[in-house]
Each structure stands twice: as C-alpha cells, then as structure tokens.
Amino acid sequence: MNLIRGLHNLKPQQGTVVTIGNFDGVHTGHQKIITRLIEKSKALGIPSVLISFLPTPQSFFNHPQASLNSFKEKHHLLSKLGLDIHLIIHFNQAFSQLEAVDFVQKILLDKLAMKHCLIGDDFRFGKDRVGDFELLQRLSKTNNFSVENTPSVLCDNHRVSSSNIRTYLNQGKLHLATQMLGREFSITGKIIHGLKNGRKIGFPTINLPIKRKISPIHGIFAVTVEIEGKTHQGVCNIGNRPIIGGKKTLLEVFLFDFNRTIYGLQAKTTFKHKIRDEANFDDFETLKQQIKHDVNAAKNYFTNQSQC
Known part of the structure; x- marks a missing residue:
C-alpha cells in the first residue's frame, strides 16, 4: 500500500x-x-x-x-x-x-x-x-x-462503530469490543525507561508511551505482551499513576517470570481481562500488597483460560 x-x-x-x-x-x-x-x-x-x-x-x-x-x-x-x-x-x-x-x-x-x-x-x-x-x-x-x-x-x-467500541473498552467489556473490532484490542509501541518505582517494590515493569492524546482504556488488566515473536503473560496498569501524582497516561506491564533488559524493543500488549479500575494508595507498601492481589488475579485468569 x-x-x-x-x-x-x-x-x-x-x-x-x-x-x-x-x-x-x-x-x-x-x-x-x-x-x-x-x-x-x-x-x-x-x-x-x-x-x-x-x-x-x-x-x-x-x-x-x-x-x-x-x-x-x-x-x-x-x-x-x-x-x-x-x-x-x-x-x-x-x-x-x-x-x-x-x-x-x-x-x-x-x-x-x-x-x-x-x-x-x-x-x-x-x-x-x-x-x-x-x-x-x-x-x-x-x-x-x-x-x-x-x-x-x-x-x-x-451498530458496529468506533464510539461503541470506545464505550465497551471504557467499561471493561473487552469481549464486546473484540467482536466489533474483529480482533482483541491491543497497543503497540517501543519500550521506554520509566521511573523504576515498580522495581523498588519488587515488581519491575516495562513501559510503553501512549501515542494518542486520550487513551480509550484505563485500569488494571491481565495482558499478553509479544516481544521479538515470543508471547509473555503479565498484569498491566494503564493510567496516570496517582500515587506519584502522574498526569500523563502510561502503560506499564509486570511480566511473569521475566528478567531481561529490553529497552527500545517493539512490544504489542493485548488486553485479555479487566481486573479493576486504577486507584490511589496512601503509600507504596499498600500499593505493593494490591499488586500482589492483581498478579494472583491475572494468573488465575490465565490458568482458567488454559483449562477451558
């Protein structure tokens, strides 16, 4: 083309x-x-x-x-x-x-x-x-x-329309968005350096910029991430990170059983299941405990999917 x-x-x-x-x-x-x-x-x-x-x-x-x-x-x-x-x-x-x-x-x-x-x-x-x-x-x-x-x-x-798909994504109804898109919703971008806050609490993340002014999707999700032809499972936060007073929407993913330096590589994040909305926390210890729950929820989702 x-x-x-x-x-x-x-x-x-x-x-x-x-x-x-x-x-x-x-x-x-x-x-x-x-x-x-x-x-x-x-x-x-x-x-x-x-x-x-x-x-x-x-x-x-x-x-x-x-x-x-x-x-x-x-x-x-x-x-x-x-x-x-x-x-x-x-x-x-x-x-x-x-x-x-x-x-x-x-x-x-x-x-x-x-x-x-x-x-x-x-x-x-x-x-x-x-x-x-x-x-x-x-x-x-x-x-x-x-x-x-x-x-x-x-x-x-x-009616299949972009506005209806935006509504479904905003509501976390990923299966309905998938039907209208004809594929699962995903975001692709190059992995960038973040603030390394996740690493400090035991959950290092890969970070992708959102190449649009307004993201159609927010919250915590079970996701798969494709990097160099290999697919990895993880839990994703897409939002403003209110605990650090963030203003810009960022996509952060903690990948399970993953330990590589991959800055600059292309990554495709596919959204599988919404776990919860983004929330603020009083301190990083409270956030750490919540992330543990989110990781377990995502792992349970993938386990249940593999048994279907």
Whole structure:
C-alpha cells in the first residue's frame, strides 16, 4: 500500500475508486467497506484509495476523543487489507472551510479522477458537514462517477462503530469490543525507561508511551505482551499513576517470570481481562500488597483460560 502524506504529494491519477473517513480502529464495519472498495477496484481495473485526515476533524475543532489506535497502528492494519493507496489529507483551517461541492470537484474529481465512491451511511464532509450520500448521488449524474452507500454492520443488534467500541473498552467489556473490532484490542509501541518505582517494590515493569492524546482504556488488566515473536503473560496498569501524582497516561506491564533488559524493543500488549479500575494508595507498601492481589488475579485468569 502506497502512503501519500498530503495532497501536494499526490500524483495525477487516471481513475480511482475512493472511500473516505477516519477509520479509527479499522473495525469490522470499516473492513466491510474496504473489502467492497477493493472488489470494485479490481472490477474496474483502477486503484483503490482510502482518504483519512490528520489531525482528525474532531481534534481540529477541539472535540478530542479517545483514539482506538495510533496513526502507525492504523496504517499497519490498513496495509494488511489490500488497499492500493492511503491518502492523508492535512486537516487545517483552510481545508475546514472547503465547501462540500468543492471537495468533490477539486479533490475527488480533479486530483483523483474518481470513478466510484463508497462511503458509510453516517459519513459527512465539507464545510459545516453539509456533504452526504445524497449530495454525492446528485453530483454523480453530471460528473461521470457512481456512488455506493454501505449500510451499518450489526453485532448482537448493536451498530458496529468506533464510539461503541470506545464505550465497551471504557467499561471493561473487552469481549464486546473484540467482536466489533474483529480482533482483541491491543497497543503497540517501543519500550521506554520509566521511573523504576515498580522495581523498588519488587515488581519491575516495562513501559510503553501512549501515542494518542486520550487513551480509550484505563485500569488494571491481565495482558499478553509479544516481544521479538515470543508471547509473555503479565498484569498491566494503564493510567496516570496517582500515587506519584502522574498526569500523563502510561502503560506499564509486570511480566511473569521475566528478567531481561529490553529497552527500545517493539512490544504489542493485548488486553485479555479487566481486573479493576486504577486507584490511589496512601503509600507504596499498600500499593505493593494490591499488586500482589492483581498478579494472583491475572494468573488465575490465565490458568482458567488454559483449562477451558
């Protein structure tokens, strides 16, 4: 998949099939749209193009929300689906004022030579979000392209959406988030140095930065961590570490039966089961006792899973 950062890097196209959106989480609804996009692309013999925005319109207009994946994670997920082009449009003040009809003409038609457009049923675009499926239909009649609307995907009679997945993760309902994502929720990043407080109380942790402004998941979890192709079990805290007055969200994992120096390596943390919410403690000794309980709870979870 060819990643194009910005319209100024886009070379003239001779015809494309296009879909547009944030695609946060690349969930089963997104996957359905992309699968259909690629089918249409192959049928017409022209490239498939997925357009997303950086920053997201929500962030630009100061309505930030938790992200289900970092940009790097999203691009990795998209690259596995068979797309030809991932076009990133930089969402800035000038772009936010672009009228919907101008977005279609100046970008989709003039730059991408779009022949077919496929969007989700809730997609809106252009200044004041006035662009929608009906506008695309109307414009298609005089501009030699077709448009296709993809209905929502349902999971247990609930609409598959990024917002519903965020809600499930926030509530610790990992099995419901997994069903909508089509995979278990995970966070990937490079292991960094921490404050070494865990080591002082007998629970050394690996630390990963959260590459997003707001994390969709908080608390104490039983997790698996993949490092250099090997999977390890552990207990994870993802939060602000109130005992030290932390402000920044950090992911910390105590791995069972593990004693290696692995700073700088890539680690994928997969969330298996929520144990409890993050809490404050009066001192590190009290925290140490609670971590012992958390470790036992996580180990019991993995033991029960292996017996199923």
